[in-house]
Amino acid sequence: MKASARAALQAASRWRALEFAFWLVPVAAYFLFPRHYLLLNEMAIFALFALSLDLILGYAGIISLGHAAFFGFGAYAAALFAKHIHPDPLLGLAATAAGAALFGLVSSVLILRGTDLTRLMVTLGIALITYEVAAKMAWLTGGTDGLQGVAVGPILGRFEFDMSGRTAYLYSLATLFVLFLVARRVVHSPFGMGLKAIRDNRLRAAAIGIPVNRRLAAVNTLAATMAGMAGALLSQSTSFASLDVLAFHRSAEALLVLVIGGTGWLYGGPIGAVVFTLLHDRLAALTPQYWQFWVGAILAGLVLIGRERLRLIVRPWRWFARGDAVRKGGA
Amino acid sequence: MTALATFALNKRFGGIAATQDVSLAIAEGARHALIGPNGAGKTTLINLLTGVLPLSGGRIELQGKDITALAPHQRVRRGLVRTFQINQLFAQLTPLESVALAASESHRLGARAWPRLGASAVVRDEAADILERFRLADVMSRPTAELPYGKRRLLEVAIAIACRPRVLLLDEPVAGVPEGERREILDTLAALPADVTVLLIEHDMDLVFSFASRISVMVGGALFAEGTGTEIAADPRVRAVYLGEGNHG
Known part of the structure; x- marks a missing residue:
């Protein structure tokens, strides 16, 4: 029994073959689509942003409509760091991470209280305030014109950000992968299991000795840090930051991405981000004016069909699940 | 030594006094039962002890230390653990x-x-x-x-x-469990280490009398009687308000 308990606990966090296959895809994309590095870079950044939202939504059960606050904060922080302090991108990324962590920690106070509905309002409020502050502080952020004149140095002093987006893609992909590994460790740790316990039953979580508020503040800080780093990747690879990074649609799109990819299994963000970005790109090419209509129609269709029924056709979100859930296809 | 003690606990919901001056002392290692008719305030008392509900007045001590101001998870870390009447x-x-x-x-x-x-x-x-x-x-x-x-x-x-747990509060642990499956829970409870203190809330009188060496009776939010199983079963006042006529003892 002790051996089987041990085996079962180990199996839960073991790497599965399909996970290795998943990570080979972006590497293959590097060789297959050399003319699309900019789009691939966008996908990697979006994947990281959605992954960070999944940590608080999918694991801790905290719904947020204002996650762009951290993304935008990171984008401006990295751009300002490069402009005024030091052009080195890795240094900028580290500094942004520290700043976003602090922002996340402070904002935690606001999400700990209240119900889902109040939290929705509060997170939306945080994002709106951040947007207005950035718009008002034009002397620092450039206001509605955006932050111009950002010069980001080469990575490790050697790899310049080029026009094709090759360096940017590899940089973003590497950052995404490293942070994914961190998230994967965290969700399988006692801390990560405690988050799921809080999500499933907050009352009982406290009744087994979990300090609920402290844990939620910790995961909010982690998610803010990762979202901030995603924002930093964007402004560093485009040498630009504008108010768009703080816009409401970014928060909403991150939620949409998790609707597409599913929450609470880490791959929902990356898969959803790829699907959403491709949809956006293809539809915008077909109908530049009305692509949002089609995105909306497809999402409405997705909801109408329902994930349960889609699961009968293809169940990517269960591919990595343990035990008998690995059965694919079906009726 | 006293494992868990309360001093004049009070809880009011608006104008309703759900808990009135409850002073209870449970000895280390005791098997103590808390009984009372529905609505007597037994679960409210558990919620007060574990910090799920704030007190309106009174004090709680766990193994001689005041825990009145501690958050629920801090009480758990000191060894005060509960189960729930409805699965959580x-x-x-x-x-x-x-x-x-x-x-x-x-x-x-x-x-x-x-x-x-x-x-x-x-x-x-x-x-x-x-x-x-x-x-x-x-x-x-x-x-x-x-x-x-x-x-x-x-x-x-x-x-x-x-x-x-050092002190375990069991809120109707066998509620809804079919007769045949109760054995597993009861056996495990009987096998708990002797130094673990247990406070059991239960409606099944056979279980109460076989498990507990001391019984407290709660009526209308207040402690009504306390004693050994034999004393409680023989107490005419308890029989009148709670046990019904001559079913037990």
């Missing part, structure tokens, strides 16, 4: 994960964010041991939401045991 489980976790998590928390390893759950051999072995004792080993890797009711009820108690 982690639907998407497996029994193994739930019990291992509770064990991790009781060993102060719950905040560790890098090693995997179950990296600690002590936690792992404790979890395996508890799952076996509660006959949950065969379903340990299934999501809790998919378990039959009897198994979920066992898990409700198993999670509390994994917290390594």
Whole structure:
């Protein structure tokens, strides 16, 4: 029994073959689509942003409509760091991470209280305030014109950000992968299991000795840090930051991405981000004016069909699940 | 020594006094039962003891130390653990994960964010041991939401045991469990270490009289009587308000 308990606990966090296959895809994309590095870079950044939202939504059960606050904060922080302090991108990324962590920690106070509905309002409020502050502080952020004149140095002093987006893609992909590994460790740790316990039953979580508020503040800080780093990747690879990074649609799109990819299994963000970005790109090419209509129609269709029924056709979100859930296809 | 003591506990919901001047002392290692008709305030008392509800007045001591101001999770860390009358489980976790998590928390390893759950051999072995004792080993890797009711009820108690309680508050542990499956829960409760103090809330009088050496009776939010099983069964006032006529003792 002790051996089987041990085996079962180990199996839960073991790497599965399909996970290795998943990570080979972006590497293959590097060789297959050399003319699309900019789009691939966008996908990697979006994947990281959605992954960070999944940590608080999918694991801790905290719904947020204002996650762009951290993304935008990171984008401006990295751009300002490069402009005024030091052009080195890795240094900028580290500094942004520290700043976003602090922002996340402070904002935690606001999400700990209240119900889902109040939290929705509060997170939306945080994002709106951040947007207005950035718009008002034009002397620092450039206001509605955006932050111009950002010069980001080469990575490790050697790899310049080029026009094709090759360096940017590899940089973003590497950052995404490293942070994914961190998230994967965290969700399988006692801390990560405690988050799921809080999500499933907050009352009982406290009744087994979990300090609920402290844990939620910790995961909010982690998610803010990762979202901030995603924002930093964007402004560093485009040498630009504008108010768009703080816009409401970014928060909403991150939620949409998790609707597409599913929450609470880490791959929902990356898969959803790829699907959403491709949809956006293809539809915008077909109908530049009305692509949002089609995105909306497809999402409405997705909801109408329902994930349960889609699961009968293809169940990517269960591919990595343990035990008998690995059965694919079906009726 | 007194494991758990309350001093003039009061709780009012608006104008209603749900708990009135409850002063209770439970000795270390006791098997104490709390009985009373529906609405007597037994579960409210548990909620006050565990900090789920704030007090309107009074004081609580756990093993001689004042815990009145502590948050629920802090009381658990000092060894005051409860089960719930209505199952409070982690639907998407497996029994193994739930019990291992509770064990991790009781060993102060719950905040560790890098090693995997179950990296600690002590936690792992404790979890395996508890799952076996509660006959949950065969379903340990299934999501809790998919378990039959009897198994979920066992898990409700198993999670509390994994917290390594010094004082265990059991709120109707066999409620809704079919006659044939009660044995597993009762056996485990009987096998608890002698130094663990147990306060049992229960309606099943056979269970109360076989399990508890001392019984407190609560009526209308106040303590009404206290004594050994024989004394309580013989007390005419208790019989009048609660036990009915001549069913027991």
